[in-house]
Amino acid sequence: MSVGDATARPCDEEGNFLPEGTPPGRAETRILGDWTPYNSQDEFELADLLFTRAEMSHGQVDELMQIWAARAAREGATTAFTDSKDLHDTIDAIEEGDAPWYSFRVGYNGTHPQGPVPSWMDDSYQVFYRDPRQVMRMFLSNHKFDGNFDYVPYREYENNERKWGDFMSGNFGWKQAQDLIAEDKRTHGSTLITLLSGSDKTTVSVATGQNDYYPLYLSIGNITNQIQQGHEDCVVVIGFLAIPKCEREHEKSDAFRNFCQELFHSSLTTILEPIRSAIETPEVVRCPDGHFRRVVYSLGPYIADYPEQVLLSGIVSGWCPKCTAHSRDLDGDSSPRSTQLTDLLCSSFSSTELWDEYGIAVNVHRPFTNNFPRANIHELLSCDLLHQVIKGTFKDHLVTWVEDYLKKKHGKAGAARIMSDIDRRIGIAPLYPGLRRFKKGRGFNQWTGNNSKALMKVWLPAIEGYVPRDMIRAISAFLDFCYLVRHPTITQRTLQDIQDALDRFHRYRSIFQRTGVRKLGSKGFSLPRQHALKHYIEHIIAFGAPNGLCSSITELMHIRAVKKPWRRSSRLKALEQILLTNQRLSKLSAIRRSFEQCGMSQDDCHTAALKEVGLDAPETEPNPNTTDGVMNKNDDCGPVGGPQVLNHVVLARRKAPRSPKDINGLTRFIGHDMMVLVRCFLFDQKYPESEIPGSDVSLNLCPRFSGAISVYHSAVATYYAPSDISGVGGMYREQIRATPVWNRGESSVPRYDCVLVQVCPEDDGFRSMQAACVRLLSSIKHKDKTIPCALVEWYETVGNAPDDTIGMWVVKPEYTGNRQRQLEALQRVATVVHLDSVVRGIHLIPVYRKQQISQKHAYSTTLDDFKQFYINKYIDYHAFETVY
Numbered sequence: 001m002s003v004g005d006a007t008a009r010p011c012d013e014e015g016n017f018l019p020e021g022t023p024p025g026r027a028e029t030r031i032l033g034d035w036t037p038y039n040s041q042d043e044f045e046l047a048d049l050l051f052t053r054a055e056m057s058h059g060q061v062d063e064l065m066q067i068w069a070a071r072a073a074r075e076g077a078t079t080a081f082t083d084s085k086d087l088h089d090t091i092d093a094i095e096e097g098d099a100p101w102y103s104f105r106v107g108y109n110g111t112h113p114q115g116p117v118p119s120w121m122d123d124s125y126q127v128f129y130r131d132p133r134q135v136m137r138m139f140l141s142n143h144k145f146d147g148n149f150d151y152v153p154y155r156e157y158e159n160n161e162r163k164w165g166d167f168m169s170g171n172f173g174w175k176q177a178q179d180l181i182a183e184d185k186r187t188h189g190s191t192l193i194t195l196l197s198g199s200d201k202t203t204v205s206v207a208t209g210q211n212d213y214y215p216l217y218l219s220i221g222n223i224t225n226q227i228q229q230g231h232e233d234c235v236v237v238i239g240f241l242a243i244p245k246c247e248r249e250h251e252k253s254d255a256f257r258n259f260c261q262e263l264f265h266s267s268l269t270t271i272l273e274p275i276r277s278a279i280e281t282p283e284v285v286r287c288p289d290g291h292f293r294r295v296v297y298s299l300g301p302y303i304a305d306y307p308e309q310v311l312l313s314g315i316v317s318g319w320c321p322k323c324t325a326h327s328r329d330l331d332g333d334s335s336p337r338s339t340q341l342t343d344l345l346c347s348s349f350s351s352t353e354l355w356d357e358y359g360i361a362v363n364v365h366r367p368f369t370n371n372f373p374r375a376n377i378h379e380l381l382s383c384d385l386l387h388q389v390i391k392g393t394f395k396d397h398l399v400t401w402v403e404d405y406l407k408k409k410h411g412k413a414g415a416a417r418i419m420s421d422i423d424r425r426i427g428i429a430p431l432y433p434g435l436r437r438f439k440k441g442r443g444f445n446q447w448t449g450n451n452s453k454a455l456m457k458v459w460l461p462a463i464e465g466y467v468p469r470d471m472i473r474a475i476s477a478f479l480d481f482c483y484l485v486r487h488p489t490i491t492q493r494t495l496q497d498i499q500d501a502l503d504r505f506h507r508y509r510s511i512f513q514r515t516g517v518r519k520l521g522s523k524g525f526s527l528p529r530q531h532a533l534k535h536y537i538e539h540i541i542a543f544g545a546p547n548g549l550c551s552s553i554t555e556l557m558h559i560r561a562v563k564k565p566w567r568r569s570s571r572l573k574a575l576e577q578i579l580l581t582n583q584r585l586s587k588l589s590a591i592r593r594s595f596e597q598c599g600m601s602q603d604d605c606h607t608a609a610l611k612e613v614g615l616d617a618p619e620t621e622p623n624p625n626t627t628d629g630v631m632n633k634n635d636d637c638g639p640v641g642g643p644q645v646l647n648h649v650v651l652a653r654r655k656a657p658r659s660p661k662d663i664n665g666l667t668r669f670i671g672h673d674m675m676v677l678v679r680c681f682l683f684d685q686k687y688p689e690s691e692i693p694g695s696d697v698s699l700n701l702c703p704r705f706s707g708a709i710s711v712y713h714s715a716v717a718t719y720y721a722p723s724d725i726s727g728v729g730g731m732y733r734e735q736i737r738a739t740p741v742w743n744r745g746e747s748s749v750p751r752y753d754c755v756l757v758q759v760c761p762e763d764d765g766f767r768s769m770q771a772a773c774v775r776l777l778s779s780i781k782h783k784d785k786t787i788p789c790a791l792v793e794w795y796e797t798v799g800n801a802p803d804d805t806i807g808m809w810v811v812k813p814e815y816t817g818n819r820q821r822q823l824e825a826l827q828r829v830a831t832v833v834h835l836d837s838v839v840r841g842i843h844l845i846p847v848y849r850k851q852q853i854s855q856k857h858a859y860s861t862t863l864d865d866f867k868q869f870y871i872n873k874y875i876d877y878h879a880f881e882t883v884y
Contacts, residue, residue, distance in 0.1 A: 006177035008151035009189040010291035015284045017189055024290030030598055037093040042605040043080045044595070047087055048588050055568050058084040088584070097138060097590025099130045099236075101579045104270060106242070108259055118250045125242035125263060128579055129271040132218060133278065135238055136193065136297070137285050138590065139220055142233060143597050145288040148224040148728070151191050153177050158491075165489045167194065167221035167300075170544040172379075176298045179374060180280070190282045190294045194221035195275070198303030198554045199241065202562055214241055215562055216271065217554050221300050225488060225548035226722055226730045233589060235553060237561040237582055239271045240575065254363065261364045264311055268368040272299075279373050299375040301382035301543055303551050306392075306528055309381050313337070314367055319359030320528060321381050322535050327359055329522035330531035331506070337378035339370060382549045383532060383539040389482050392529030395452040398475055402463055404517045405471070418466050424853040425462035425846075426455075428862050431742075431751060432843040432875060433636035433734040437859065456482070457874050458845060460806060465849040468515070469805050474508035476807040477501050483873075483880040485536050485546050488722035488730070495537055502533055547723060560585075637734035639727040640718065647719035649736070649838045651712045651777060651788050656739070659711035666709065670776055670791065672830045678705050681789060681832035682782060695831060707781040713739040715777050715790070717755075717840045723877035732878065736841050738774040738790070742860075749860035756839040756882070757792065765884040771795040771811050771842060771871060773863060775830065788835035793828040795844070798868060809871040809883060810847060842883070843875035 010018045030036065038044040050056045056064070061084035068079045081087040107124040139145075153173035156163045164170060173194055181187045201214035216239035219228065228234050244263060250256050275297050277283075282294035304312060313321035315337075324341075325334035335341075345358055354360040369375035406415035426438045436454035460475055481501040487494055509525065518524035525531075536546065543549055565581035566574060595601045603611065660666045666674045679702035683694030686703060694702055715736045722730035742751035756769040772792035780787045795811035802809050815826040846866035857865070873880045 006152045006181040006192055007189050008191040008293055011189075011284060011294055013284060013292055015282070015292075015294050018291075025292075026290075030594065032598060032600060035595070035600070037090050039080075040605075041595075041600070041608055043090075044591070045605045046080050047091060048592065050087065051091060052585060052588055055564060057568060061087055091584045091587055094587040094591045096594050097586040097588075099134050099138060099583070099586060101128050101130055101583065103128045106263055106266065110255070110259070118246055118253075118256070120244050120246040120250065120256060120259070123244070125244055127239065127242050127267045127270070128575070129216075129239035130236075131274050132195070132238055132272055133274040135218060135236055136195075136220070136275070138586075139236075140193070140288065140295070141286045142593060143288055143290070144233065144593060145223055145227060146290075148227040149288045150222050150224065151287070151293070153192065161492050163489055163491050164540050164544045166224045167196075167544045167548055170540070170542050172300070172542040173221065173298075176374060180296060180298075184280070187280075187282055187294075187296050190296050191222075191287070192298060193295045194298050194300035195219075195272075196221055196300050196303070196549065198551065199308060200551065200554055200558050201243065201308075202558065214243065215239065215558065216241055216268070217303075217557060217561075221543075225545060226726070227728055228548050228553060235557045236586070237557070239267070240579070241267050258363055261311055261314075265366070265368040269371050272368070272372070276372060299369060299372050299380065301549050302377070302380050303382045303384060303549060303554060305384065305387040305551065306532075312367060313377050313381060314342075314361055314364045316355055316359040316361050318526075318528065320531055320535075322378050322532075324358060325531070326357075328526055330526040330528065331534065332522060338376050339367075339378070379542070382543065383536050383546055385482070385485065385546055385550045386552045386555070388529045388532040389485075390452045390456065392527075393478060393533065394456055394482070397527065397530055398478065399455070399459070401512050401517050402467055402471065402475075405467060405512070405515055408516055421852050422462050422466065424855065424857065425848050426458050428853060428857050428859045429458045429462075429845055430754075430843065430859065430862050432753070433841065434638075435843065435875065457843075457872065457876075460874070461808075461845045461848060461870055461872075464806060464847075465851075468511055470508045470511035472805050474505055474511060476805070477504035477508060479874055480807065481505060481533065481536075483877055485540070486723045486877045487881065488545055488547065490540050490545050495540065498537060498540075502536075505533075552725075637732070639725055640731050640733045641727040641729060642718075642731055644720055644729050644731065645718065647717065647839050649715055649717045649788075649835050649840075651779060651835065652714045652716065654712075656711045656713045661709075663705070663709055666711070666776070672775070672791065672827075674709075674791070675705065677791065677830060677832045678709070678780060679703060681780075681834075685787065685834065703782075705780075705782060707783070709781070710779045712777040712779070713737060715788075715835065715838075717838065719840050719878065721876070721878035723881065734841055736774060736777070736838070738777045749858070751860070752863070754795075754842050754844050754863070755790075755792070756842045757833055758837050758839055765882070766797075766809050766871060769839060769883070770797070771844065772833075777835075789832050790835055790838060791830060791832050793830045795869070803870070806870065808873055810868055811844070811871060812868045839882070840878070842879065843872040844869040845872045846870075 010022060010024070012018060035041060035044055038047070050061055050064075061081075065079050065081055065083050065086075069082075071077075072079050081090065103126050105124045105126050108121045110121075112121060150166055150168035153168045153170075153176070155174065156165070156169055167173065173192060176194070177192050181190055181192060196219040198217045199214055200217070215237045217235050218238045219235045223234055242263060244256070244260055246256055278295070278297050279299075280296065282296050284292050285295050287293050287295075302312060307317075309321045310317050315321050316327070318327040319325075320330055320334070321337070323334040323336055325332055342360060345354060345360060346362055349358070351362045354362050367377040369377040369380065403415065403419065406418050409415075410418060423438070429435070429437070431437065435457060436450070438454070438458075456479065460472065460479065463475075464472055478501075481498060484494060484498045484501055490498075512518045513520050513524050539546060561582055562578065565578040568581065569577040592601065660669045663674045663678065676699060679699060680694030680697075682705060683697060683702040684690070716733055717736055718731060718733045720726075720730050721732035724732050726732045736755060737751050737753050739752075740750045741748050743749060752773050752775055754771060754773050756766075757772050758768060759770045760768045762768070772794050774790050774792055776791035778789055778791070780789055794814040796814040798810040798812055814829040816829055844863065846862060847868040847870060863869075871883050873883045
């Protein structure tokens with residue numbers, strides 16, 4: 001269902017609508033084989049390798065070219081580039097992706113005080129920016145977005161239930177299209193393009209006499225969330241905003257604060273000014289599918305941390321930028337803020353009343369959005385999972401409050417002993433792909449977003465037994481909220497679950513007041529970042545799933561656009577070098593797309609050269625551990641490209657060296673009767689419909705086995721996980737390991753990962769699966785058929801529902817024989833299963849409760865040393881969606 005007049009009709013370059021079914025015109029401006037400004041494919045690939053991927057310094061490029069020139073002189077050949085200047089000049093000659101940098105200066109133009117004048121009043125501040133209109137044209141002409149680009153706002157339903165996912169599925173785009181396109185005949189048939197903005201303050205220069213800056217990023221809401229998370233061309237830096245400096249005595253003066261706010265808003269207004277005319281009057285641009293369309297722009301969500309939200313919205317710090325809730329009772333009754341409401345209040349009350357009762361800072365510069373049509377800054381401020389949920393509520397609030405509780409109850413010395421034990425619990429968590437191992441617990445010199453995310457995965461079981469049950473329930477409810485709002489597609493039922501998790505969190509967090517950690521009454525929880533959780537449902541309804549609008553995306557871009565260019569700069573006039581590096585990266589990325597669009601980069605340069613001289617390209621064996629070069633074969637996990645599949649597990653490319661080659665040797669090696677287990681497995685394969693499993697039938701009825709068996713130390717599980725940082729198609733991969741030697745050369749220990757095995761496909765969630773530890777990965781050759789399989793030791797589920805306090809399923813090792821005997825005398829229940837029945841890996845974390853951990857306990861023996869384990873649904877977002 002889409003807005004009636006926002007039809008995104010194709011047109012010609014003059015804006016004349018085309019008949020339905022007209023194919024797009026050809027966008028390529030070069031002929032096949034034209035590598036200009038390069039002479040050949042290998043020259044371009046070399047330039048891209050040296051500048052984009054290797055990030056080689058000027059001196060290293062010069063040295064490489066000198067070595068190459070020496071060899072070329074002996075062979076009568078030439079080098080691709082004479083030196084680094086030649087390399088960079090050729091990149092600068094690229095016409096594609098050329099969005100040059102401009103700058104303007106801003107200074108204080110107010111009244112100077114009598115006597116000494118603060119230095120900041122006499123300084124001028126330089127702001128760098130790119131033309132956003134030109135950047136938008138680059139965005140929209142990117143054919144890589146074709147198929148993942150929403151041209152019209154829409155509402156999606158399934159079984160009469162509303163669904164929200166990508167940005168254009170939300171009400172914001174729908175309302176913008178109704179307010180403009182449906183009401184203005186000049187815009188009928190146009191495409192609505194929504195600009196997404198974000199800023200992230202950083203220091204880019206140290207001790208070089210320059211000012212500090214922070215980058216301003218731009219993207220568009222029409223790109224699907226999967227592309228937003230998995231494609232580096234989706235976000236571009238379009239500006240570096242100035243940060244004025246002053247003497248410490250003036251830092252808190254009203255004049256200086258007001259100037260900083262005016263500088264910020266006036267800079268944003270100036271940078272975005274070129275886009276203003278196209279907000280109401282359509283302009284013709286080429287779109288990802290190759291068609292021209294008439295487009296109108298709209299300012300969309302702005303991604304910022306709370307201090308910047310205060311700066312953007314003109315409120316008093318401590319208040320909410322989105323609603324009128326009082327700072328002393330942020331979770332109390334309120335109404336939405338708006339520009340119109342602010343104007344009305346400002347005309348009705350004094351500045352003191354506005355400050356004290358409504359949180360409006362009347363003396364600050366008006367928001368930059370006031371200068372653009374259909375823009376309400378309070379509506380546009382986006383929720384931010386990283387700063388509000390992960391760093392804010394989790395790290396700054398809950399982790400701190402638990403520590404405060406322990407100090408109140410046990411004193412500083414007693415709390416220190418308990419926190420040391422909690423650290424040891426965290427430190428012995430079993431290994432898992434992508435999980436940071438906290439060797440010394442959670443004591444960091446500097447907390448980062450990644451540290452907080454990693455701690456969220458293992459912290460809750462580690463504090464159990466040391467805090468009241470309601471604290472566990474409160475934190476579990478909060479984590480549920482955090483993981484629910486990361487869903488790629490959110491239904492009305494999901495919204496109910498989100499609200500339920502938030503209500504449970506609000507209900508159980510009162511334990512922190514009852515134990516004296518927080519003040520009694522509404523003031524105890526009047527925290528802006530935590531209060532922001534109340535606005536997530538309205539955010540989802542307006543803007544779609546929050547994982548498409550998160551500062552985690554801009555922080556990844558921050559590394560590429562600021563940190564890496566800074567490291568490769570000479571530190572002298574570093575900002576100018578950062579700008580130039582970004583421009584060159586844009587050019588190389590754009591020209592690669594141009595080559596690909598013309599069909600000129602289908603082969604690597606070596607294969608292309610062999611074909612050019614009439615030779616056959618060498619055959620290469622496909623590597624199942626990599627797809628599209630996203631995940632390296634040595635990585636434990638990571639995003640990958642490729643087609644969408646629910647889940648798929650394949651054995652590693654190489655067989656395990658020095659492993660037993662016969663089944664009797666494997667029996668001695670693994671400690672289970674492999675002949676019996678393999679024959680039972682073959683029975684299950686021969687009679688898949690049998691109600692009796694092979695393990696329960698007489699061995700005489702099982703097929704005999706005399707074939708070969710090969711052992712592998714790892715397998716790769718690939719599954720659809722768009723909630724996690726996945727590839728363009730939403731796919732993610734992780735290694736599953738079963739090896740007697742791990743971390744060779746450091747502290748060699750065995751590693752046997754745990755997995756989820758599908759056992760009851762007719763059930764949902766964890767009830768359809770069973771947890772198991774992989775003891776052997778192998779392929780069996782039986783009657784000319786090779787079958788990939790795994791020997792697993794099973795865990796049996798404790799109870800028929802998740803634990804009612806912590807909210808996770810509990811399992812324990814399953815043993816054979818008399819259960820009254822000592823566990824050491826029993827044998828684990830083991831089965832050989834087909835690799836296709838393995839859903840994915842899973843993380844098991846011990847049920848610690850009151851058990852204290854020895855300082856000598858090793859993480860490598862954790863799975864053997866505890867009687868019960870939680871199925872860790874918080875290990876990643878896909879697990880949370882799978883093991884409910």
